[in-house]
Amino acid sequence: TKRYSITLLPGDGIGPEVISVAKNVLKLAGSLEEIEFSFQEMPMGGAALDLTGVPLPEETLSTAQRADAVLLGAIGGYKWDKNEKHLKPETGLLQLREGLKVFANLRPATVLPQLVDSSTLKKDVAEGVDLMVVRELTGGIYFGKPRGFGTNEKGEDIGFNTEVYSTHEIDRIARVAFEIARKRRGQLCSVDKANVLEASMLWRKRVTAIASEYPDVELSHMYVDNAAMQLVRYPKQFDTIVTNNIFGDILSDEASMITGSIGMLPSASLGESGPGLFEPIHGSAPDIAGQDKANPLATILSAAMLLKYGLGEANAANRIENAVLDTLNRGFRTGDIYSTGNKLVGCKEMGEEVLKSV
Amino acid sequence: TKRYSITLLPGDGIGPEVISVAKNVLKLAGSLEEIEFSFQEMPMGGAALDLTGVPLPEETLSTAQRADAVLLGAIGGYKWDKNEKHLKPETGLLQLREGLKVFANLRPATVLPQLVDSSTLKKDVAEGVDLMVVRELTGGIYFGKPRGFGTNEKGEDIGFNTEVYSTHEIDRIARVAFEIARKRRGQLCSVDKANVLEASMLWRKRVTAIASEYPDVELSHMYVDNAAMQLVRYPKQFDTIVTNNIFGDILSDEASMITGSIGMLPSASLGESGPGLFEPIHGSAPDIAGQDKANPLATILSAAMLLKYGLGEANAANRIENAVLDTLNRGFRTGDIYSTGNKLVGCKEMGEEVLKSV
Ligand SMILES: CC(C)[C@H](C(=O)O)[C@@H](O)C(=O)O
Ligand SMILES: CC(C)[C@H](C(=O)O)[C@@H](O)C(=O)O
Numbered sequence: 001t002k003r004y005s006i007t008l009l010p011g012d013g014i015g016p017e018v019i020s021v022a023k024n025v026l027k028l029a030g031s032l033e034e035i036e037f038s039f040q041e042m043p044m045g046g047a048a049l050d051l052t053g054v055p056l057p058e059e060t061l062s063t064a065q066r067a068d069a070v071l072l073g074a075i076g077g078y079k080w081d082k083n084e085k086h087l088k089p090e091t092g093l094l095q096l097r098e099g100l101k102v103f104a105n106l107r108p109a110t111v112l113p114q115l116v117d118s119s120t121l122k123k124d125v126a127e128g129v130d131l132m133v134v135r136e137l138t139g140g141i142y143f144g145k146p147r148g149f150g151t152n153e154k155g156e157d158i159g160f161n162t163e164v165y166s167t168h169e170i171d172r173i174a175r176v177a178f179e180i181a182r183k184r185r186g187q188l189c190s191v192d193k194a195n196v197l198e199a200s201m202l203w204r205k206r207v208t209a210i211a212s213e214y215p216d217v218e219l220s221h222m223y224v225d226n227a228a229m230q231l232v233r234y235p236k237q238f239d240t241i242v243t244n245n246i247f248g249d250i251l252s253d254e255a256s257m258i259t260g261s262i263g264m265l266p267s268a269s270l271g272e273s274g275p276g277l278f279e280p281i282h283g284s285a286p287d288i289a290g291q292d293k294a295n296p297l298a299t300i301l302s303a304a305m306l307l308k309y310g311l312g313e314a315n316a317a318n319r320i321e322n323a324v325l326d327t328l329n330r331g332f333r334t335g336d337i338y339s340t341g342n343k344l345v346g347c348k349e350m351g352e353e354v355l356k357s358v
Numbered sequence: 359t360k361r362y363s364i365t366l367l368p369g370d371g372i373g374p375e376v377i378s379v380a381k382n383v384l385k386l387a388g389s390l391e392e393i394e395f396s397f398q399e400m401p402m403g404g405a406a407l408d409l410t411g412v413p414l415p416e417e418t419l420s421t422a423q424r425a426d427a428v429l430l431g432a433i434g435g436y437k438w439d440k441n442e443k444h445l446k447p448e449t450g451l452l453q454l455r456e457g458l459k460v461f462a463n464l465r466p467a468t469v470l471p472q473l474v475d476s477s478t479l480k481k482d483v484a485e486g487v488d489l490m491v492v493r494e495l496t497g498g499i500y501f502g503k504p505r506g507f508g509t510n511e512k513g514e515d516i517g518f519n520t521e522v523y524s525t526h527e528i529d530r531i532a533r534v535a536f537e538i539a540r541k542r543r544g545q546l547c548s549v550d551k552a553n554v555l556e557a558s559m560l561w562r563k564r565v566t567a568i569a570s571e572y573p574d575v576e577l578s579h580m581y582v583d584n585a586a587m588q589l590v591r592y593p594k595q596f597d598t599i600v601t602n603n604i605f606g607d608i609l610s611d612e613a614s615m616i617t618g619s620i621g622m623l624p625s626a627s628l629g630e631s632g633p634g635l636f637e638p639i640h641g642s643a644p645d646i647a648g649q650d651k652a653n654p655l656a657t658i659l660s661a662a663m664l665l666k667y668g669l670g671e672a673n674a675a676n677r678i679e680n681a682v683l684d685t686l687n688r689g690f691r692t693g694d695i696y697s698t699g700n701k702l703v704g705c706k707e708m709g710e711e712v713l714k715s716v
Contacts, residue, residue, distance in 0.1 A: 090553045120483045120591055141499075141521060147556050156524040159560030163499060164518040166510050193604070195448045198505050202517030228608045229615035232478055232590065246551070250586045250608055257587035 003036045004311055007067040007275070009044040009060065009096075012089060013284025014294035014347075015073025021296040021351030022071065025320060026303045028358045033316040040067065044096070045075025045089035045284075055092025061099045069310035070100065070277045071303060074284035097137055102269035102277050103169070104176040105135040106309065107252035109235075111259045114328040118337055119260030121235075126258065131238040132184060133255055134177040135248025137269055139169045140199070142245045163199045165244065170206040176270070177242035178214040187239035189220045191227045191247055203244065224251070231255055256281055263295030263336040266302035268309045276310040278302040292346040295334040297324055300354055323357035330357075361394045362669055365425040365633070367402040367418065367454075370447060371642025372652035372705075373431025379654040379709030380429065383678060384661045386716045391674040398425065402454070403433025403447035403642075413450025419457045427668035428458065428635045429661060432642035455495055460627035460635050461527070462534040463493040464667065465610035467593075469617045472686040476695055477618030479593075484616065489596040490542060491613055492535040493606025495627055497527045498557070500603045521557045523602065528564040534628070535600035536572040545597035547578045549585045549605055561602065582609070589613055614639055621653030621694040624660035626667045634668040636660040650704040653692040655682055658712055681715035688715075 008023060010016035023039060030037055042060040043051050051057075055075075064070045075089040085091060111119060111129040119126035144162030152158050174190075181188040190207045192200035204221055211219040222230065224247045230237060231251065235258050243251060256262045262282050269277040280298030288294060301324060308317035332353045333342040345353065366381060368374040381397060388395055400418040401409050409415075413433075422428045433447040443449060469477060469487040477484035502520030510516050532548075539546040548565045550558035562579055569577040580588065582605045588595060589609065593616050601609060614620045620640050627635040638656030646652060659682060666675035690711045691700040703711065 085559070088553065094554070120479050122478055122480055125478045142554055144518070149556055149560065152522075152524050154524070154526070156526045157560065158522055158524045159555075159557040160502070160520060160522040161555045161557050162518055162520055164510075164516055166512070166514040166516045168512070168514045193607075195446065196452070196500055197517075197519045198507055199517040199519050201443075202507065202515065225607045225611040228586065228612040229620075232612060232615040233618075234478075247608075249551075249583045250605075253583040254586040254590060254612065257590040260591075262587075 001034050001036050003038070004068040005038045005040065005066070007064045007070045008039050008041045009064070009070060009072040010041065010047070011044050011073040011075040011284065012046040012077045013074055013286045013289040015075065015284055017292065017294050017347045018280065018296040018299040019071065019073040021347060022299040022303045024351060025300050025323070025354055025358060028355055029307070029316045029319045032319060032358065033313065035313060035316055044072065045092050046077050046080045048092060049080055049083070049087060049089065055087065055089050056095045056099070061096065064096065064100060064275060067275045069275045069306045071306055072277060072279035073299065074280065074282065076284045077286040094142065096277065097269060098143065100274060100277055101138060101271040103136060103138040104173055104270045105137040105248065106180065106268040106270065106305070107133040107135060107255070107281065109133065109255040109259050109265060112264070112325070112328065115261045115264065115337055117339055119258065121258060125235065126260070129235045129258060131235065131255060132180060132240045133248060133252040134173065134180060134240060134242040135252055136169065136173045136244050139165055140245035163197065165199050165203055167202070167206055170203050171210055172272070174207045174210040174242060177240055178210060178217050181217045181240035182214060185239040186216060187218050187220070189222055189238055189241050191222050191224050191241055191243040191251065193224050194221070195223060207242065227251055228254060231258055261337050263334065264297050264301065266298050266305050268302070268305040270309060276306065278306040278310060292348055293335055294347045295336050296347050296351050300324060319358050323354050326357040327353045359392045359394050361396065362426040363396045363398065365422045365428045366397050366399045367422070367428060367430040368399065368405070369402050369431040369433040369642065370404040370435045371432055371644045371647040373433065373642055375648070375650065375652050375705045376638065376654040376657040377429065377431040379705060380657040380661045382709060383658050383681070383712055383716060386713055387665070387674045387677045390677060390716065391671065393671060393674055402430065403450050404435050404438045406450065407438055407441070407445060407447065413445065413447050414453045414457070419454065422454065422458060422633065425633045427633045427664045429664055430635060430637035431657065432638065432640065434642045435644040452500065454635065455627060456501065458632060458635055459496060459629040461494060461496040462531055462628045463495040463606065464538065464626040464628070464663070465491040465493060465613070465639065467491065467613040467617050467623060470622070470683070470686065473619045473622065473695055475697060477616065479616060483593065484618070487593045487616060489593065489613060490538060490598045491606060491610040492531065492538060492598060492600040493610055494527065494531040494601070494603050497523055498603035521555065523557050523561055525560070525564055528561050529568055530630070532565045532568040532600060535598055536568065536575050539575045539598035540572060543597040544574060545576050547580050547596060547599050549580050549582050549599055549601040549609065551582050552579070553581060565600065585609055586612060589616055619695050621692065622655050622659065624656055624663050626660070626663040628667060634664065636664040636668060650706055651693055652705045653694050654705050654709050658682060677716050681712050684715040685711045
């Protein structure tokens with residue numbers, strides 16, 4: 001029997017509901033593969049603010065750092081929206097990413113045949129979309145210094161940030177992306193703004209250099225404005241996309257919405273060593289929190305990514321992925337993905353149905 | 359008779375073809391409103407590089423600066439793609455924007471009933487979309503200093519740029535956007551990343567402050583990642599969007615592609631005083647250059663924006679806009695917007711048909 005310790009960060013809004021369901025799925029899939037989990041549940045985000053006054057308590061971070069993997073629900077809510085920056089739930093998330101050094105954010109966007117109608121795109125454009133955005137997560141304008149407020153030479157107030165990338169940062173995210181592309185359809189599209197930004201020029205140069213280590217992967221480059229268009233025009237052209245932190249923030253969300261079912265989409269954030277961070281891409285949805293209406297499938301699929309990318313337990317991961325597909329095939333749908341002819345269920349019941357299929 | 363001087367910058371690829379057509383339309387619409395134009399045609403982009411060695415010759419800029427308005431075709435092409443940054447056609451465009459001080463870029467994205475099928479979005483999602491992106495064009499990360507290459511404390515090479523906005527820059531673009539929203543449906547959505555970036559926090563603060571001057575306009579705020587999603591999910595929710603240079607680059611292109619007919623979309627770039635710059639949003643399309651296949655309507659509609667926003671000649675502008683709609687209603691289509699049942703025409707013939715309708 002293999003043993004792993006998992007830190008659970010339920011967070012805010014629908015976070016606790018979806019985490020509780022995903023935990024059960026993780027347990028069952030593990031037990032069928034002779035894997036045993038120990039879980040530590042820790043406060044994070046708004047929940048932590050209310051409890052301890054900070055969005056990422058020391059103890060939450062250190063527990064997460066010692067774990068084999070971290071599963072996060074969702075954070076944020078109206079209640080903390082007006083907080084100062086260092087007291088925002090989102091700041092806790094940025095601190096967690098930094099603290100776990102998870103520089104590679106993997107954001108799959110897949111249109112499942114069962115849910116192709118959820119997309120706002122025409123069926124022939126949406127069907128078969130299966131792409132992965134690899135977003136750099138601990139660098140660029142999110143963390144670059146100097147940053148802050150000041151005055152310019154004319155005495156006007158200014159706000160400023162620094163977009164900065166080093167060869168080391170680019171090389172390591174490029175390698176992650178090439179490795180992933182290699183295991184997918186062998187196509188990597190690097191997205192930048194190298195016609196304007198020096199940070200992007202270095203990005204393009206280094207990604208091109210790293211490509212020589214991966215002769216089996218076909219590399220292309222695209223400007224970010226064009227990428228935003230191409231995702232709408234013909235999303236099937238993409239296999240794997242690699243891009244910086246801010247462009248990745250925008251494009252991975254756009255790609256998610258192309259699928260039309262953001263309640264289905266998981267994510268993984270990986271470092272060089274140490275635990276990965278796994279979370280659904282949806283938010284905390286305060287409007288439906290506590291009503292047993294949330295779609296737990298994104299978190300369940302995040303648990304599958306945890307098994308696959310975080311622990312190398314592909315068999316258990318496949319069990320979960322197949323169970324989700326099977327549950328959809330059996331017609332179960334939460335409200336966000338419901339269409340007539342299917343069976344409308346709540347968060348818990350969806351979890352029970354997935355358990356039956358594991 | 360009113361007299362205006364217009365600098366024409368045909369540029370590269372299909373630029374000369376579409377400019378030549380738009381010039382005729384401008385002339386005719388003007389003459390019917392007792393407006394006379396004098397045109398100066400100047401080299402710009404790749405054409406200028408070949409001729410003079412730089413993408414924006416001094417004389418082109420000074421002629422443009424003295425004009426009442428500037429109409430640009432398109433710039434760029436494979437031939438100059440590998441040029442060093444200061445010798446790229448795009449650099450000429452950035453220099454032109456800076457030299458004309460056109461800080462406000464207006465990018466309408468409208469789904470015409472005649473062309474709703476061109477969109478990759480489902481009909482009920484696409485139809486009725488009518489939004490305007492107001493993009494800040496001469497500030498932010500495009501022009502911010504310091505920028506360049508260097509090494510960090512670990513001795514690694516870095517590339518860096520500065521995202522910076524001053525109160526003055528934000529206030530003036532906000533006012534342009536509020537004025538436009540006021541003349542449209544009275545809704546302004548300011549897009550930023552104020553949960554992460556200081557430059558965005560100042561942006562949000564100032565846009566909120568300026569809102570008090572426009573009590574008749576309803577202001578909302580949205581994070582850029584969410585905006586990228588909402589444009590796909592439900593684009594009709596937007597009336598006017600205001601955002602910074604780089605987010606505007608991405609979102610205005612995404613919005614254009616939502617319409618599915620980027621060969622139809624014009625743009626205007628305005629300063630505080632001095633001539634505005636008007637150009638179609640499409641590129642130079644080197645693959646179809648010189649084949650009389652280009653869609654001139656985006657440039658013709660840019661000429662309409664020139665009349666309306668650049669010269670305050672609303673009547674002449676309306677003539678052109680109505681002529682374009684009429685020509686579409688009569689079934690004329692270039693290849694990019696062609697669908698069965700319509701009449702396929704080339705660039706020149708489309709121009710002739712529009713002239714008949716002016
Ligand atoms: C909440 C916010 C700071 C975060 C980000 O911008 O990274 C979110 O949008 C995400 O993509 O996970
Ligand atoms: C060509 C490029 C420099 C330019 C920009 O990024 O502004 C273009 O994408 C645009 O939007 O006009």
